[in-house]
Amino acid sequence: MNATTETIASTPGEPGLFLALAPMDGITCAAYREVITAQGPEPCGISLCVTEFIRVTSHAVPEPVLRREVPELATGGRTRAGVPVAVQLLGGKPEPMAETAARLAELGALAIDLNFGCPAKTVNNHDGGASLLRTPCRVEGVIAAVRAAVPAGVRVSAKIRLGWDHANHVADLARAAEQGGASWLTIHARTRVQQYAPPVDWVAIGRARVAVTMPVVANGDLCTVDDVARCAEQSGCTAFMIGRAAMGDPRLFQRLRGATHRNFDGPWMRALLLGYVAALRAAGYSEHATLGRVKQWLRLAAPMHAPVHEAFMQAKSATLLPTALAALDPWALAVAERAA
Numbered sequence: 004m005n006a007t008t009e010t011i012a013s014t015p016g017e018p019g020l021f022l023a024l025a026p027m028d029g030i031t032c033a034a035y036r037e038v039i040t041a042q043g044p045e046p047c048g049i050s051l052c053v054t055e056f057i058r059v060t061s062h063a064v065p066e067p068v069l070r071r072e073v074p075e076l077a078t079g080g081r082t083r084a085g086v087p088v089a090v091q092l093l094g095g096k097p098e099p100m101a102e103t104a105a106r107l108a109e110l111g112a113l114a115i116d117l118n119f120g121c122p123a124k125t126v127n128n129h130d131g132g133a134s135l136l137r138t139p140c141r142v143e144g145v146i147a148a149v150r151a152a153v154p155a156g157v158r159v160s161a162k163i164r165l166g167w168d169h170a171n172h173v174a175d176l177a178r179a180a181e182q183g184g185a186s187w188l189t190i191h192a193r194t195r196v197q198q199y200a201p202p203v204d205w206v207a208i209g210r211a212r213v214a215v216t217m218p219v220v221a222n223g224d225l226c227t228v229d230d231v232a233r234c235a236e237q238s239g240c241t242a243f244m245i246g247r248a249a250m251g252d253p254r255l256f257q258r259l260r261g262a263t264h265r266n267f268d269g270p271w272m273r274a275l276l277l278g279y280v281a282a283l284r285a286a287g288y289s290e291h292a293t294l295g296r297v298k299q300w301l302r303l304a305a306p307m308h309a310p311v312h313e314a315f316m317q318a319k320s321a322t323l324l325p326t327a328l329a330a331l332d333p334w335a336l337a338v339a340e341r342a343a
């Protein structure tokens with residue numbers, strides 16, 4: 004992989020480096036997608052954003068819910084900075100999944116991603132997310148139904164883990180996804196049983212990659228430029244999805260394209276977080292809900308930088324939004340000190 008490739012592929016398999024922002028429930032809402040894709044004067048480096056999952060149970064999801072969760076449907080399926088957005092659906096029943104996907108396509112969605120990786124017990128016990136990994140033919144069935152329900156120009160991708168409790172059948176899962184008609188497959192390099200525990204197995208992603216002709220996107224613990232290079236070497240992939248590291252190092256996407264920013268810049272990060280807060284409030288999130296999302300951002304970013312860890316320790320018990328935001332003040336002081 005050429006980590007300094009400047010061409011931004013908008014789908015994996017196209018020439019250029021494909022870097023997707025991972026879906027993260029409780030974080031990557033439209034307000035987050037807005038601020039992260041419009042971070043600065045330069046392009047953000049993100050090829051595609053994937054929404055938080057939208058749960059589909061027995062009935063298709065109503066249009067107002069889809070418009071609320073994906074306001075980008077009103078702007079051609081892209082963020083205001085122009086980055087395409089894939090809408091992620093989660094469910095085990097082909098018919099309502101297909102009907103929801105068709106509705107999304109009519110509303111202007113450019114791409115639909117199907118979640119077969121969620122490890123949450125409540126979801127898995129109700130026939131959704133990673134529970135389908137135990138029966139590859141069901142993964143194929145859901146993908147095929149969605150593929151058949153949307154026009155050819157709308158991409159349908161799938162996101163899986165390596166398997167339920169081992170990675171021995173990851174190639175079978177990839178073949179099932181391809182058979183169902185997926186445009187590409189993202190693989191989080193852990194099993195469902197592992198949840199988020201180490202280690203990730205990027206080599207196993209490579210076994211899936213060589214079993215299919217569609218592009219495979221590697222995901223899991225890609226936190227630095229070096230991680231992505233090692234993952235490329237071990238998996239053979241040229242397309243990547245980044246999740247938690249986007250919280251601690253939102254400019255990682257740009258650095259993977261050759262930019263030379265520091266990986267933590269307090270004032271810059273504080274401004275981004277305050278922008279997120281403003282966007283959430285403008286979108287109608289209550290102060291309490293906004294507080295929860297700020298804490299979640301800090302929690303995910305805390306392992307990457309000492310100042311973020313300190314801010315998180317201070318903010319995590321806050322019951323009021325201004326108290327949590329005050330934990331970011333030392334990051335701004337760093338500016339004043341430097342300017343003095």
Ligand SMILES: Cc1cc2nc3c(=O)[nH]c(=O)nc-3n(C[C@H](O)[C@H](O)[C@H](O)COP(=O)(O)O)c2cc1C
Nearest residue numbers: 025026027028055056118191223224225245246247
């Ligand atoms: C808080 C949180 C929420 C997540 N929500 C989703 C989701 O809605 N859909 C999904 O496919 N994956 C979800 N994931 C998994 C991520 O997309 C990704 O596969 C995982 O975090 C590994 O990538 P990373 O190491 O780059 O974070 C979530 C992960 C986290 C930490």
